[in-house]
Amino acid sequence: MPLSRHRLAIAAAFATQGFVFIGLTTRLPEIKDRWDLSELGISGVLLAIVLLAGAGSVVAERLAARTASASVLRAGLVLVAVGAGLMLAAPVWAAYLAGVAVYGVGLGMVDATTNMQAVALELRYGRPILPSFHGAWTFGGLLGAALTLATADVDLAWTAGLAVLPLIVAGARFLPRDTEAATAVATGSTEIAVPWRPILMVGLGMVVFYMVDTAAQTWGAVYLDEVVDAPSRFVALATLPYLVASLAVRMAGDRVVLRYGAVPVLRVGAVVACAGLVVVTAAPTWGVAVLGFTLTGAGISVVAPLSFSAAARIAGGSVERVDAVIARFNQFNYVGGLLGAVLTGVVGKDELRYGFVVPMVLVLALLPLARWFGTGRPAAQTASPEVSAER
Structure with a gap:
């Protein structure tokens, strides 16, 4: 099968993850009201999701070493569908918590395996394509935010229909595993020794990203609703323009990084993000x-x-x-998620405006960390455009 078809399938998985995640986070004000949760209560739920997602990422690492990562991705998509459906349609608190648990594990499995698939395909292409995959996530998130805006007056339980999409995408043709590589793993001949120090430094950069990203996407709608008094129909606008801007930059990112290199792109981005968070924390109105x-x-x-x-x-x-490496590296995602979702809520429990000061300051850590990202292209793997043996 041509690599372009696998690329489309992997992009669909990224888009589905973004669609469901943003579909849930933009409904946090409704969920908060439905179960009468405080900011600390929401922080507790988010903490549970982050910890369970970390466990799901570990599960993905273990399973992908024994079976196809595509199979693990499919299983994760099914769990995401079941968990998200329960979170939105649960008639009782216990069912909602069960949905949180199932969704959290599925979230981690899909996070890890979509990036495994994307990195493997990037190695075959021999040039940067990861930004466009993450752009697909953002596109899915835009659809999720748009759906929230379009169904603002619909009862929360009926919005559980968004869980249908991951079930459909679970049947896509993801990237297969190379037969010889799979045999090497089975016989224990694959060497896993890794230079962890530089990977740790890059991982700290990803912690910063997820801290900012999760703070904006998790607390943005609540911020508009409670701090700057936006009309209830428009609280999803905290996320929608954020995602539009992210999508534009990510879709151009393959070419921009190829031309200028990762280091200057990251440093300019850190300054812009810090400026944006300054505007958020000082905003006198919801439009600002x-x-x-x-x-x-x-x-x-x-x-x-x-x-x-x-x-x-x-x-x-x-x-x-x-x-x-990618499965373990994905754990940095959840460290950042803890800082962004939980710490923002805890610091801002009395005044959410103060919660956004945390990512505003820490995003500047990307300035010194950027040098660890280097400027080299991913090395192309020797592989036929037609690959077989299901991954």
Whole structure:
């Protein structure tokens, strides 16, 4: 099968993950009201999702070493569908918590395996394509935010229909595993020794990204609703322009990074994101806050794809070695998620405006960390355009 078809399938998985995630986070004000949760209560739910997603990423690493990462991705998409459906349609608190648990594990499995698939395909292409995959995530998120805006007056339980999409995408033709590489793993001949120090430094950059990204996407709608008094129909606008700006930058990111290199792109983005968060924290009206979120999305958007590309490049070696690194590297996602979702809520429990000061300051850590991302292209793997043996 041509690589372009696998690229489309992987992009669909990224888009689905973004669609469901943003479809849930933009409904946090409704969920908060439905179960009478405080900011600390929401922080507790988000903490549970982050921890369970970390466990799901570990599960993906273990399973991908024994079976096809495409199969693990399919299983994760099914869990995401079941969990998201329960979170939105649960009639009782216990059912909602069950949905949180299932969704959290599925989220981690899909996060890890979509990036395994994307990195493996980037190695075959021999040029940067990760930004456009993360752009697909953003496109899906835009659809999720648009759906929230379009169904603002619909009962929360009926919005569980968004869970149908991951079930459909689970049947896509993802990237297959190379037969010889799979045999090497089975016989224990694949070397997994990895230079973890430079990967750790790149991982810190991804922590910063997810701290900012999760703070904006998780608390943005609540911020517009409670701090700057936006009309209830428009609270999803905290996320929608943020995603539009992210999508524009990510879709141009493949070419921009190829031309200028990762280091200057990251440093400029850090400054823009910091400026955006300054606007958010000082915003006198909800319109100004939306502008701040838009700038933040434009500045921070390419950090995650460049992090995964850099980690894979530093790891080197076989696809299986890279898979193991990507699954472990994905844990930085959840450290950032903890800082963005939980710390923002805790610091801003009395005044949410103060919660956004945390990512505003820490995003500047990307300025010194950027040098670890390097400027080299991913090395092309020797592989036929037609690959077989299901991954």
